[in-house]
Amino acid sequence: MLEAFGLSDPGCVRSNNEDYFISDCEAGIFVLADGMGGANAGEYASRLSAENIYKFLLVHRNGLGTLEQAFVETNTAVRDAARSNPELEGMGTTLVVARKMNGTHFQIGSVGDSRAYLLSNGKLSLITQDQTWVAEVGSRLGLSEEAIQKHPMRHVLTMAIGSTDDLRMFSSVIELAEGDQLLLCSDGLHGVLQEEKLLEALESEKSLPEKCHYLIEAARAAGGPDNVTVVLIQLR
Numbered sequence: 001m002l003e004a005f006g007l008s009d010p011g012c013v014r015s016n017n018e019d020y021f022i023s024d025c026e027a028g029i030f031v032l033a034d035g036m037g038g039a040n041a042g043e044y045a046s047r048l049s050a051e052n053i054y055k056f057l058l059v060h061r062n063g064l065g066t067l068e069q070a071f072v073e074t075n076t077a078v079r080d081a082a083r084s085n086p087e088l089e090g091m092g093t094t095l096v097v098a099r100k101m102n103g104t105h106f107q108i109g110s111v112g113d114s115r116a117y118l119l120s121n122g123k124l125s126l127i128t129q130d131q132t133w134v135a136e137v138g139s140r141l142g143l144s145e146e147a148i149q150k151h152p153m154r155h156v157l158t159m160a161i162g163s164t165d166d167l168r169m170f171s172s173v174i175e176l177a178e179g180d181q182l183l184l185c186s187d188g189l190h191g192v193l194q195e196e197k198l199l200e201a202l203e204s205e206k207s208l209p210e211k212c213h214y215l216i217e218a219a220r221a222a223g224g225p226d227n228v229t230v231v232l233i234q235l236r
């Protein structure tokens with residue numbers, strides 16, 4: 001049986017929240033988006049992309065290629081919306097999706113730098129790959145982890161939903177064992193808290209809602225420079 005809880009907060013600096021999430025245990029579909037763009041465009045992009053891919057996956061359940069097609073369709077929807085309204089020009093969003101397949105297998109897909117982590121047997125593993133300048137370019141230049149963490153281009157995305165017709169996405173399939181936890185989060189969480197803090201929260205005896213509230217408050221206590229969103233999923 002799946003249990004899940006999601007929570008989003010604008011943080012301590014920004015007045016609006018451009019993050020958006022959907023958590024549906026019954027359907028086994030979990031979506032998180034972190035929007036960007038002027039005025040309300042970021043909020044629109046994240047909500048449009050999350051709802052579009054959720055509805056697509058509700059209808060099309062089978063096959064590994066389904067998630068990739070869902071990302072393509074969602075990218076097209078965001079780009080079409082931007083072209084039809086000058087106020088939405090240039091909008092985009094990250095997108096990370098976890099969907100339950102048969103048995104205990106989950107397919108994970110992502111574009112941008114919103115992440116999926118797996119906690120299994122006391123080990124926290126990053127499942128997704130950031131599509132950022134420092135991850136794709138900086139690492140090849142031999143920058144140290146400390147330099148990457150402080151680099152001024154560490155938040156610059158190399159790919160986002162709505163940014164190009166030639167979409168590149170990350171996809172993988174993982175298997176969850178009983179008690180494993182899957183964490184989806186925006187960079188308002190992982191860009192502020194070290195993985196040791198994430199591991200500490202997930203391994204605690206708290207309930208899923210308590211863990212999500214704890215992580216949000218920890219991000220705010222660390223300055224909360226960005227919107228922060230978490231979706232926590234556990235196989236019971």
